[in-house]
Amino acid sequence: MLRIVEAPRLASLTSLHLGGRALALAAFESAVDLEALPEAARRIGGRITPLGGGTNILAADGELPFLLVRCGIGGVTEETGEGGETRLIRVGAGMKLPRLLTWCMKRGLSGLEGMAGVPGDVGGAVAGNAGAHGVDMGTVLRGVEVFTPDRGLRMLGRDEVRCAYRSFGLKDDGAPWFLITGAVLTLRRAEPESIRTAMRENIERKLRVQPVRSWSAGCVFKNPPEGLxxxxxxxxxxFRGKRLGGMCFSDRHANFLVNEGKGSADAALELVRSAQDAVRERFGIQLQTEVKLWVS
Known part of the structure; x- marks a missing residue:
């Protein structure tokens, strides 16, 4: 059954702990549940907005015109059909990335070690083509299961989607919105201990240079195409350590915006705009946000 929560607080749903109230949150745990979503969307109104794990979002304060959608389809299975050292796995969009990496490590499936320490769930990672340490989801993506209001649930091959730096889309993008419900990934066989070692090293590197344990949404800006x-x-x-109203750019990594405990979305958005202005004036480069800005 599609579960509807009225007027959820985004501050309680996002890793930055910021944001006002959305119109509603629709949560589903099976493909059957999705059949009721288009009618619910017509009744509630607002913009269909996948929530994912809430880890890459800066939501404004106040009343926001969003119908949030959260996928509860988890689980992962190893599939047949690949030969040699290559294996396919099928994973639900609601599965947490750390849990998936542990599952792969125990079974000696390599390819995602660079994502160690990246929070969120699989659906959000695919939708943002998340990546770290030279690996992104597009590198291992073989197929993606999506739901659209016009065509329902279907599996798309890698050639039917677009993956670029921190972006993802459907080549057939005529639908007003789509939801990612699962993915098929191509991995390769390796020794579990070597995978464990690589994951540990990547997590330790993150802990040294990023505010991993702070209230943050990850990198605020994409690296510009100039290669900088x-x-x-x-x-x-x-902007390293620059503060405003309980928000700051981290002392540890200048591209991480941190809520120090009593921050506001207004202060966060002002810091983001100020940073863009300063970089443009000094270097002539317009920084594009990697974090999703949810404003009315």
Whole structure:
């Protein structure tokens, strides 16, 4: 059954702990539940907005015109059909990335070690083509299961979707909205201990240079196409540690926006705009946000 929660607080649903109230949250745990979503969307109104794990979102304060949708389809299975050292796995969009990486490590399936320490769930990682340490979801993506209001549930091959730096889309994008419900990934056989070692090293590296344990939404800005680091540009523009109204750019990594406990979305958005202005004025580069800005 499609479960509807009225007027949820985004501050309780996002890793930045910021944001006002959405119109509603629709949660589903099976493909059958999705059949009721288009009618619920017509009744409630607002913009259909996948929530995922809430880890890459900066939501404004106040009343927001969103119908949030959260996928509860988890689980992962190893599939047949690949030869040699390559294996396919099918995973639900609601599965948490750390849990998936542990599952793969125990079974000696390699390819996702670079994602160690990345929070959120599989659906959000595919939708944002999340990546770290030279690996992104597009690298291992073989297929993606999506739901659209016009065509229902279907599996798309890798050639039917677009994956680029921190972006994902459907090549047949005529539908007004789509939801990712699962993915098929191509991995390769390796020794579990070597996978465990690589994961541990990647997590330790993150702990040294990123505010992993803080209230954050990950990197605020994409690295610009000029090949420069957004963090380095922000650092040189004086934004490392810059604070406003309980929010700050991290002292540890200038591209991480942190809620120090009593921050507001207004202050966060002002810091983001100020950073963009400063980098543009000093370097002539317009930084694009990697974090999703949910404003009315």
């Amino acid at each position: 680091s957004a963090g380095k540009l922000l650092d040189e523009a004086g």
